[in-house]
Amino acid sequence: MATTPPAKTPSIAIARALRRLGLTQGKGKDFRIDGDYNGAGERIRTYVLTLTGHADETVAARADDIERWALEDGGWSFTVCVRYSDKGRPHCTISNGAVEKVREEPPAQPATAPEPEEPAGETAVLEDPAQPEEGEQPPADEPPAEEPPTEEPSFKGSLTITHTRADGTLLEGSRKHDGVWEIVRPIGFRSSRNLGALYIRNSRDREADRLRINRAVKALREAGWEVTVDIDETQRRSFKEAEAERLERAENRAERHSDYAGRAAARSDARHKAALGALDGIEPGQPILVGHHSERRHRRAIERSDNNMRASIEEHGKAQYHSDRAEAAAKYEARRYDPNRTRRRLEKLNAELRQQERWRDEQLAAGRDAGRYERRIEDLTEEIAGWEKVVEEARQNGVKLWEADDFAPGDFALYSGTWYQIKRANPKTLSIAWNLRLAPKALMTLEDATEGGSTWTFGMDYTKIRARCPEAAMMAFLADGKVPGTKSAEKAHLAQPASEVRAAQAAKPKTKKRSDPKIPKKVKVECGWDATEATLTFLDGKGQPHKLRQPVTITAPEGTKFTDAVYSAALKREVWRLLVAEGFRYRGSNWSGSVGSGIVHGIEPTEPTEAAPEQPSADQAAPVDPPAEEPPAPEPPAEVAAPVDEPEQPVDEPPAPEPEQPIDEPAPPTEDPKELRLQREQAAALGWSTGQAEFVIAAAAGRLYLHQFGSLYCRDIPGTAGRLMSVHRLSALQKAGFVTVGAADANRERPVLVTVDGRRAVAVWKRWKPRPVEKNREQECEKLRPLLHGVQARRLAEQAAKDAADRKAASAEFREAHKRLMEWEDREDRLWAAWAKVHGIVFRLQRRPAGWVPSDEEIETHDLDAAVVAELREDAENPQPRPVLPDLKQKPMAELPPLEADDQTPEQLDLFAVA
Numbered sequence: 001m002a003t004t005p006p007a008k009t010p011s012i013a014i015a016r017a018l019r020r021l022g023l024t025q026g027k028g029k030d031f032r033i034d035g036d037y038n039g040a041g042e043r044i045r046t047y048v049l050t051l052t053g054h055a056d057e058t059v060a061a062r063a064d065d066i067e068r069w070a071l072e073d074g075g076w077s078f079t080v081c082v083r084y085s086d087k088g089r090p091h092c093t094i095s096n097g098a099v100e101k102v103r104e105e106p107p108a109q110p111a112t113a114p115e116p117e118e119p120a121g122e123t124a125v126l127e128d129p130a131q132p133e134e135g136e137q138p139p140a141d142e143p144p145a146e147e148p149p150t151e152e153p154s155f156k157g158s159l160t161i162t163h164t165r166a167d168g169t170l171l172e173g174s175r176k177h178d179g180v181w182e183i184v185r186p187i188g189f190r191s192s193r194n195l196g197a198l199y200i201r202n203s204r205d206r207e208a209d210r211l212r213i214n215r216a217v218k219a220l221r222e223a224g225w226e227v228t229v230d231i232d233e234t235q236r237r238s239f240k241e242a243e244a245e246r247l248e249r250a251e252n253r254a255e256r257h258s259d260y261a262g263r264a265a266a267r268s269d270a271r272h273k274a275a276l277g278a279l280d281g282i283e284p285g286q287p288i289l290v291g292h293h294s295e296r297r298h299r300r301a302i303e304r305s306d307n308n309m310r311a312s313i314e315e316h317g318k319a320q321y322h323s324d325r326a327e328a329a330a331k332y333e334a335r336r337y338d339p340n341r342t343r344r345r346l347e348k349l350n351a352e353l354r355q356q357e358r359w360r361d362e363q364l365a366a367g368r369d370a371g372r373y374e375r376r377i378e379d380l381t382e383e384i385a386g387w388e389k390v391v392e393e394a395r396q397n398g399v400k401l402w403e404a405d406d407f408a409p410g411d412f413a414l415y416s417g418t419w420y421q422i423k424r425a426n427p428k429t430l431s432i433a434w435n436l437r438l439a440p441k442a443l444m445t446l447e448d449a450t451e452g453g454s455t456w457t458f459g460m461d462y463t464k465i466r467a468r469c470p471e472a473a474m475m476a477f478l479a480d481g482k483v484p485g486t487k488s489a490e491k492a493h494l495a496q497p498a499s500e501v502r503a504a505q506a507a508k509p510k511t512k513k514r515s516d517p518k519i520p521k522k523v524k525v526e527c528g529w530d531a532t533e534a535t536l537t538f539l540d541g542k543g544q545p546h547k548l549r550q551p552v553t554i555t556a557p558e559g560t561k562f563t564d565a566v567y568s569a570a571l572k573r574e575v576w577r578l579l580v581a582e583g584f585r586y587r588g589s590n591w592s593g594s595v596g597s598g599i600v601h602g603i604e605p606t607e608p609t610e611a612a613p614e615q616p617s618a619d620q621a622a623p624v625d626p627p628a629e630e631p632p633a634p635e636p637p638a639e640v641a642a643p644v645d646e647p648e649q650p651v652d653e654p655p656a657p658e659p660e661q662p663i664d665e666p667a668p669p670t671e672d673p674k675e676l677r678l679q680r681e682q683a684a685a686l687g688w689s690t691g692q693a694e695f696v697i698a699a700a701a702g703r704l705y706l707h708q709f710g711s712l713y714c715r716d717i718p719g720t721a722g723r724l725m726s727v728h729r730l731s732a733l734q735k736a737g738f739v740t741v742g743a744a745d746a747n748r749e750r751p752v753l754v755t756v757d758g759r760r761a762v763a764v765w766k767r768w769k770p771r772p773v774e775k776n777r778e779q780e781c782e783k784l785r786p787l788l789h790g791v792q793a794r795r796l797a798e799q800a801a802k803d804a805a806d807r808k809a810a811s812a813e814f815r816e817a818h819k820r821l822m823e824w825e826d827r828e829d830r831l832w833a834a835w836a837k838v839h840g841i842v843f844r845l846q847r848r849p850a851g852w853v854p855s856d857e858e859i860e861t862h863d864l865d866a867a868v869v870a871e872l873r874e875d876a877e878n879p880q881p882r883p884v885l886p887d888l889k890q891k892p893m894a895e896l897p898p899l900e901a902d903d904q905t906p907e908q909l910d911l912f913a914v915a
Contacts, residue, residue: 007074010096011035016080017069018048021058030055036097048094050529054187054215060090063103122710125445147541156224161213164235165375168203170195171211176740182579183223187216205242205379207372233375239382254329255321271312278305327528339394340463341400342387349387353380366619398592402465404428406493408501412443412474414467414489415460419443421476423457425498430465434458435707442483443474450709451748470496520546523584525575526598527566534571536578539600552578565595567718579603588746619686682788683768686761689775692784693765695729698756699739700762706730706741712752729780733758736784737792740898752903795896803893814888821883827871836866851876 007013015025021106024028030052030166036045050056059066063080070078079095081102088107093099120893158175171189174180174197181191188209189198196519200209208231217227237245251407277302288298332483335341347798358548360373395401406427407413413432414420418439420432423446434456435450441448449456469477469484473492477484515521520538527534533556537550543550554574562568579585586605593599698704703714705722715722728750733739738758754762786792828848835848837857853876854862859869 010070010076010078013070013073013076013580014046014048014094016073016095018055018059019077020069021062021066022209030058045097047097050092050094053089056090056092056210058181059094060093060106063092066094071820072853089813090401097714128814142623155226158228159220159227160228160230161216162230162232163208163213164232165205165207166235166237168206169196169200169208171216174198175761176278179222179223180225183219184216187219189211189216190433203236207375233371236375236379239379239386240536243386246336250329250332254326254332257326259331260320261319264315264322267321268312268315269476271308275305275308275312278308332622337390339391339399340389342394343401343463344461346384346387346391349380351386353377353384356380359470402462403467404462405467406498408470408498410471410503410505411498412469412471413465414486415462415464417442419469419483420458420460420472421445423455426459426670429459429461431457443478446625453747468493468498470498470501472496480845491505515541517541518548520549520584520603522600523569523575523579523603524593524598524600525566527562527568527571527595529565529595530561530563531565532561534566534573536573543600547640552577566591566593566599567595580606590646590747596718602752678789680762680768680789682761683764683770685785685788686765686770686772688765689780690772692729692733692775692780693772695739696758697731697762697766699752700759701753702751703754706750706752708744708748708750726777728777732781734898735895736786737790737795737899738787740901742901755791755899756902757787757792757899759902760790762785791897795899799893799896807890810886810888813884817883821885824883825879830868831872831875834872837862837864850879 007016007471014032018031019025025031026031030050032049032051034047034049035043036047038044050059066080067078070076076096078094078096079099079101081095081099083091083102084105084106084270085091090106112586121551144662156178157173159171161169161171163169171180171184181189184198188200190201192199197808200212203209210231210721213229213231217229221229225347282298282301286298288295288302356373356376360370360377363370363373404425404427407430408420409422411422412419413422413430415432418441420434421444422430422432424431433444433446435444435449435451438444438448446455467486467489469489469492473489473496474484477488515660517540520771521541522539522543524537524539525534526537527608534554536552537553538546540546554571556562556570560570563572583606585606587604588601591599591601695704697715703722704718704725705713705715706727707713710727712725712727713722714725730739734741735757736757739752744750786796804899832844833852835852836844838854853872854864854869858864
């Protein structure tokens with residue numbers, strides 16, 4: 001087991017220090033950790049609240065140790081202040097803020113008579129800390145202080161506290177109602193009828209909890225009891241004896257709870273019968289006859305029935321509880337000796353053994369006693385040997401225990417009912433394919449877990465694997481349209497073991513792609529705010545400066561500065577010109593980094609046959625600043641790359657032509673009255689809230705990105721993680737046709753883009769500035785009206801017209817089918833009447849036999865109509881089935897697919913404005 005890492009937060013450091021003293025953390029326990037926060041939600045101070053008197057006493061006694069332990073554990077500085085009340089009770093405060101350390105001395109305790117000496121023996125009597133040590137004399141120059149006489153507690157009896165690792169900590173000599181139980185109960189002692197003494201839970205097979213024992217001794221002596229303490233750490237029980245006793249107790253527990261469950265079930269049945277019997281003689285639903293002589297008897301019967309029924313339900317709950325306890329106790333041995341569970345237990349025990357050995361060596365190196373660590377190492381060694389024997393016996397009995405040699409990359413492992421494909425077989429775990437969005441799934445392949453060139457994996461312990469199936473066998477099963485079970489997988493595993501798969505994989509030639517180390521892989525730009533120079537550094541594949549290329553200094557044009565540091569548009573244009581001159585181009589789409597550490601972008605050499613590269617896209621170079629500021633320098637032609645040291649255009653030369661207006665900027669409002677009226681109507685009909693308007697404007701600026709797990713971020717400054725935004729507005733705006741979600745990029749992030757309707761809506765919103773609608777979160781999720789006379793409105797109108805036409809056609813089809821059904825039923829009535837007339841049937845309780853045709857004699861005798869006879873003969877030759885009416889249930893209109901994103905350049909909207 002690795003050494004405990006240093007505490008990363010002050011809360012962890014102080015909690016470790018206090019738990020080291022035996023204190024417990026949490027509500028209703030010894031202490032609780034809290035803190036003060038600023039307006040941004042950041043913790044500025046951490047402090048500890050002591051909740052019990054025992055915690056105050058412990059902290060007061062070990063204040064210096066607590067400060068030292070917290071400082072050693074991660075370097076966290078805490079101040080422990082101790083104050084005492086008039087009654088001598090300590091009050092402690094622990095804080096890491098700027099506070100003054102206060103350490104008051106405890107008030108002088110009244111002198112008490114010395115304890116009688118104990119006879120020599122193996123028992124150790126804890127001395128009263130208030131008494132002076134043997135042979136200690138007060139200073140000669142100080143007269144003894146005169147103290148008022150105090151009332152000595154009366155002698156109540158003798159008690160003995162013993163501790164052995166075999167029996168645990170026991171308090172003997174106490175009787176019922178003598179007050180000892182009330183004194184030691186808050187300290188952690190419990191009562192046991194089987195032991196006939198008080199005891200500390202979970203104290204067997206462990207070292208004595210001397211802190212708790214000393215607290216109990218002090219409290220009992222203050223109450224007038226004589227206490228003798230006997231601690232023997234050498235007396236222990238073997239691992240085999242402890243396990244045998246645990247199994248015996250589990251068996252007794254199962255038998256006891258089974259008996260309890262049976263008796264509770266019998267009582268529940270008896271109560272249920274009594275509840276039903278109390279109402280014998282009273283008809284169900286009989287009301288109480290108020291004023292009648294039977295009223296009192298009726299009410300008593302109802303009350304008895306209710307009481308018995310409630311008691312029956314309560315006893316049934318007890319029976320269920322004890323039944324569950326009995327079942328758990330019966331499965332105790334099988335669960336405890338499960339080989340896979342035992343292997344996980346062995347991992348923890350071996351880690352603890354290594355830790356104890358390190359601590360023992362540290363104590364011995366420091367010249368201190370390491371007896372407690374030696375005893376623990378002895379116990380762990382014996383316990384590990386016992387559990388290893390259990391695992392070996394299970395392996396000899398034919399239990400399959402999966403290990404790393406049983407798997408090869410590409411195989412499938414069965415875990416929790418799902419087959420996962422294996423990417424790597426590690427010494428302790430399997431790296432299996434994992435995709436949270438597809439789970440749960442019957443089969444998860446590496447292809448399912450691959451997104452953007454990266455494969456998601458999850459580490460799985462070998463002890464949790466249930467079966468293995470080779471990749472070839474799994475593909476054969478899937479080709480047959482089925483997923484294998486454990487038996488089929490076992491046959492495939494035996495037919496093709498992992499060793500053969502690994503040998504076949506090793507025999508295949510491996511082609512390893514290696515890039516030229518002489519070519520830089522990245523470029524790094526460093527620049528400060530309002531600087532006149534920037535540094536460009538070529539990096540290798542490890543992110544280190546390239547050995548074959550020296551850093552390049554980029555100077556701002558005369559009279560200008562790189563105002564926005566590394567995000568300055570002029571600086572990024574100079575970087576692009578330099579890369580083109582050196583024969584490189586950008587690889588990927590985003591810059592990463594910050595102003596302090598610099599921004600980095602991947603690069604790759606330009607192919608010789610490739611045409612001259614175009615200017616970088618919006619996410620590679622900063623856009624031009626708004627017209628209100630100083631206009632940027634014009635771009636060089638795309639065909640000719642400007643050299644690195646080309647001088648800037650002189651000031652006195654005629655200015656270059658202004659660049660064309662970006663396509664995504666809203667066109668200036670036309671003076672056509674119809675267009676103006678349409679814009680006003682569209683702006684008034686939007687019905688957006690302020691949050692919805694900001695959402696669409698940010699999408700138009702290209703700042704919204706949807707994370708792969710559904711989180712939405714707004715990047716006001718490129719290269720940063722962005723701020724988290726609420727995603728609840730996305731669905732309504734997307735269904736209304738204002739925004740859409742694009743395809744995932746290399747970082748598995750999906751941009752939120754505007755549609756044609758969305759860009760038009762942003763333009764009219766910014767021009768006419770309608771009053772936003774006040775909406776809460778729930779109202780912002782409701783359905784929005786699409787843009788008036790927009791693309792989405794036209795699509796919805798077309799869909800509604802098509803749906804109305806489909807409904808009209810379905811209605812006509814239904815009427816035609818209903819007409820055929822009526823004709824068929826009229827014809828069936830005529831044929832049945834002829835058959836009934838021949839057979840003398842009056843009531844229509846029988847069906848006419850299929851294919852029945854009257855004979856000539858029956859036709860003449862019953863004077864049947866010739867047309868009906870012809871229909872009977874035609875039906876016998878060609879029976880007509882009953883027409884079926886089509887379903888007229890109205891189905892809701894299907895949702896239209898989202899609109900495509902607008903192909904215009906996104907608005908920037910102060911994207912690179914930095915205060």
